[in-house]
Amino acid sequence: MGSEASPSVTIHLTGFKKFHEVSENPTEIIVSKLKEYTAKKGLPKGVILGSCTVLETAGQGALPTLYQTLQSALSGNESESSTSRKTIWVHFGVNGHASSFAIEQQAVNEATFGFPDELGWQPHVLPIIPKNGGITHVRKTSLPVEEIREGLSKKGFEVMTSDNAGQFVCNYVYYHSLHFAEQNGTKSLFVHVPPFLVMDEETQMQFTLSLLEVLASLCQQT
Template sequence: MGSEGPPAVTIHVTGFKKFHGVSENPTETIVSNLKEYMKKKGMPKGCILGSCNVLETAGQGALAALYQTLQSAISEKDSDSPNSRRIVWLHFGVNSGATRFAIEQQAFNEATFRCPDELGWKPQKVPIVPTDGEITRVRETTLPVEEMTKTLAKKGYEVLTSNDAGRFVCNYVYYHSLRFAEQNGTKSLFVHVPLFLTIDEETQMQFAASLLEFALLRLICGCQMLKI
């Protein structure tokens, strides 16, 4: 057991479909093409790319589908030892007004949608998980966001750390994912990307690949404080 080295890190990825004002969501393209892209590029040693799912851009109405997606990764690991469960959820969302990539540090327990989601829901100042308390409740990722940002910036990407994922569906999904991660001993991260008009598709695919290789894998495997 000691000579086998640490178990592989399995990274599951999600993106979103179109929504109001964004007829073509770049994250749908990124996530749909990521497995083929990484097959050609080559996955980093010790890293497994798990499921790549595109979610409906909806909150409450799509909750069952979201949890089915999250639970699927845990179910696959049921036969493994808890100590070998090294799972990361990587969620991509688009910020149509952004000029840089943004790695999100946290999510708020608040749903205040600026427009109806794709299933017609438009909550205002509603707690995402009422049993978690007030809308001011925050959940933070346990991944080293600042280090990731620095690593990716050194690779030449326009990227920043963000402490506000908005209050729309991106924040909604991230909050649920962070809560699920805490309950199940996994990790979760959300990254906002610009439109392809701002940063072209090839650069965004390279960024996604670099995020797997230079940020998630290297820092998770090399950072003992994460205790995955």
């Protein structure tokens, strides 16, 4: 009975398809396989696994799917009878030069892509959401980034915190998600992962499950 009354968190995830010179994006595989993986391994206590969506690696081109899934998840929560339900969006992106995981603290209101996205768009010094102000405007996650890092480190993963989500689609999507989260009372987090050549698929799946566990634990404390 006690576990049934415990606060629960619904966690939705997104990843990206291939792009530029990244022919295999680990985040597409992680997100696509997560429901099957958790069916075998089990979900951490207090976690409800929501949608798992793979986005086009594009700025404006990814927005219709992104906002559709964000809004759909919000509508689903409104129908829940439990008042203790919390919603977190976790967005995964790959850093082709990384050797560890990175928890991103913030996104900047600037769209400047070093190369065209997968739909051919290459903005230069444009505000992502013009009504938010200039390109220096920053949105930060409301989740405790350092505590998340510590929790994952204790589980044996090499994790760092970062205040630079890059100058490509990752930052673009994260900024939109943080804006949506602020408006709708949800939470958003972006995590960069290394390529599978650096860290194998099974380790990254284990990391994802551990991330869900850490997030649920932190939510139950608040």
